[in-house]
Amino acid sequence: MPKVGVVAVGQSAFVRSYPGSIRELAFEAFRDALSGSGINANKIEASLICSAPEYDKQRTPAGLIAEYLGLNPQPTFYVESVCSSSSSGLRTAYALIASGLHDVVMVLGFQKMSEISSAESQERMGRGADIQWEAPFGTMMPAYYAMHARGHFTKYGTTEEDLALIRLKSSTYGVINEKAVFRKSLTLDKIMEPKYIATPLKMMDCCANADGSSCIILASEDRAKDLCEKPVWVKGVGMATAPINMAGRDTFSGLKCANLAAKRAYDMAGVGPKDIDVAEVHDCFTIAEMMAYEDLGFAEPGQGKELIRNKETYKEGRIPVNVDGGLLSKGHPIGATGGSQIRTIVLQLRGEAGEIQVPNAKTGLVHNIGGVGIYGNVTIFGVD
Amino acid sequence: MGFEQFGVVSFTATTKAEKFVDFLREGKVCGTICKACGAKFFPPRSDCNVCLSDDMEWFEILGDGNLLTYTEAMYAPAGFEKDVPYLLGVAEFKDGKVFGRLDKSMLEDGITPGMKIKLKVVNLEEGRVSYELTAA
Ligand SMILES: [Zn+2]
Numbered sequence: 001m002p003k004v005g006v007v008a009v010g011q012s013a014f015v016r017s018y019p020g021s022i023r024e025l026a027f028e029a030f031r032d033a034l035s036g037s038g039i040n041a042n043k044i045e046a047s048l049i050c051s052a053p054e055y056d057k058q059r060t061p062a063g064l065i066a067e068y069l070g071l072n073p074q075p076t077f078y079v080e081s082v083c084s085s086s087s088s089g090l091r092t093a094y095a096l097i098a099s100g101l102h103d104v105v106m107v108l109g110f111q112k113m114s115e116i117s118s119a120e121s122q123e124r125m126g127r128g129a130d131i132q133w134e135a136p137f138g139t140m141m142p143a144y145y146a147m148h149a150r151g152h153f154t155k156y157g158t159t160e161e162d163l164a165l166i167r168l169k170s171s172t173y174g175v176i177n178e179k180a181v182f183r184k185s186l187t188l189d190k191i192m193e194p195k196y197i198a199t200p201l202k203m204m205d206c207c208a209n210a211d212g213s214s215c216i217i218l219a220s221e222d223r224a225k226d227l228c229e230k231p232v233w234v235k236g237v238g239m240a241t242a243p244i245n246m247a248g249r250d251t252f253s254g255l256k257c258a259n260l261a262a263k264r265a266y267d268m269a270g271v272g273p274k275d276i277d278v279a280e281v282h283d284c285f286t287i288a289e290m291m292a293y294e295d296l297g298f299a300e301p302g303q304g305k306e307l308i309r310n311k312e313t314y315k316e317g318r319i320p321v322n323v324d325g326g327l328l329s330k331g332h333p334i335g336a337t338g339g340s341q342i343r344t345i346v347l348q349l350r351g352e353a354g355e356i357q358v359p360n361a362k363t364g365l366v367h368n369i370g371g372v373g374i375y376g377n378v379t380i381f382g383v384d
Numbered sequence: 385m386g387f388e389q390f391g392v393v394s395f396t397a398t399t400k401a402e403k404f405v406d407f408l409r410e411g412k413v414c415g416t417i418c419k420a421c422g423a424k425f426f427p428p429r430s431d432c433n434v435c436l437s438d439d440m441e442w443f444e445i446l447g448d449g450n451l452l453t454y455t456e457a458m459y460a461p462a463g464f465e466k467d468v469p470y471l472l473g474v475a476e477f478k479d480g481k482v483f484g485r486l487d488k489s490m491l492e493d494g495i496t497p498g499m500k501i502k503l504k505v506v507n508l509e510e511g512r513v514s515y516e517l518t519a520a
Pocket residue numbers: 418419420421422423432433434435436437
């Protein structure tokens with residue numbers, strides 16, 4: 001396969017309620033990516049706009065955003081896999097470039113969740129599951145992940161305290177992330193307050209809704225070296241799917257789509273879990289990070305709790321995970337989330353991650369899940 | 385009456401599988417079985433993804449199942465607020481896994497994954513109908 005490199009990354013601040021329209025929100029990440037990069041709109045040959053459509057009054061946001069960013073008359077289209085939309089966008093950009101069709105492609109993810117109320121938002125997210133056979137019972141994302149938490153607890157003896165340790169780690173880094181929505185320092189006692197959302201998941205096991213945008217620009221090998229001093233290369237793009245309906249699932253202690261996507265990404269990149277220096281995983285709920293440890297092979301099934309108990313996923317640990325605070329602290333603006341994870345890994349591999357820099361990070365991984373394990377995207381990046 | 389009568393709030397008005405609701409009214413929770421290749425489906429499918437046939441017959445999910453997992457939801461999406469708190473779970477039966485509400489009265493005696501479960505039909509307000517998982 002030809003090499004494809006990331007040449008610029010950007011992200012808006014993730015906030016509770018963005019004081020502007022979606023085009024303006026998209027521009028925030030675009031400006032952040034382009035500023036100081038030497039890249040301008042004229043160099044972008046195609047754009048992929050990624051979000052979950054049900055939040056917007058605007059129909060077909062790709063056309064609107066491409067115009068506002070000054071990207072006409074180049075091709076643009078919309079890529080959607082709910083919470084993993086911008087990782088699916090990156091996968092698509094990779095294919096467009098590796099095929100030789102385009103040399104420079106932009107992936108822009110955005111979500112303005114504050115367009116609708118929190119209850120409406122839960123209802124829409126619940127409809128990200130099977131609306132014919134499951135939504136009539138009153139489904140919502142926390143309940144689905146809660147059933148996985150119960151599955152993990154039952155099978156492996158994981159506890160609510162183990163999940164709380166994941167949130168504690170998240171807050172350690174959320175406090176220092178200026179782009180995060182949740183920057184309060186947390187204690188274990190606070191995290192363990194019995195404010196249940198869907199048992200055994202409590203308030204602090206859940207990420208917050210947010211408005212935000214992210215922007216990733218990718219290029220072919222020659223163009224990447226041309227455009228960027230330190231391109232970060234896409235080494236593996238793994239994706240897999242699993243049945244949307246819980247009745248079709250084999251297990252409630254892990255996400256099969258993530259496990260298979262990881263295997264595909266590792267195979268393509270020619271690396272294994274032990275080669276990963278730093279990772280971003282989709283911690284929409286604490287249990288999601290616990291399952292990611294195991295689905296990605298950072299720990300054997302059932303041993304994820306040992307990783308967090310021993311602080312192995314802290315910045316100083318064996319495999320640092322979500323040292324930018326993750327979704328739990330940053331917030332989770334659906335379509336923007338994957339791009340934000342990718343940005344963190346790219347900054348790490350460039351050695352530009354500042355206070356959260358993992359020393360000598362050469363290989364990084366992004367795990368980005370859509371729905372409750374419907375879509376699994378695992379992407380591996382490297383410095384050469 | 386069609387499929388829009390299924391569950392607390394239905395998001396699907398038209399489906400070829402709407403007989404599911406008629407069976408619920410007879411007290412049966414049913415899946416489909418492909419007459420061409422014998423594949424069994426729950427939730428019911430109108431089309432067989434194994435052999436492409438659309439020649440299906442209905443079968444009832446019978447016997448005791450095994451509770452795989454559950455949660456007690458303390459918040460609800462729009463349209464379900466009056467039911468809070470409510471239980472959701474998955475049980476495995478001989479002929480497939482079933483997702484749905486759990487009978488709230490199960491909370492009194494305690495709920496444990498692995499416990500024996502049976503299905504029962506429940507009549508809701510305004511002629512709506514659903515099923516629940518309950519202790520066997
Ligand atoms: Zn068949």
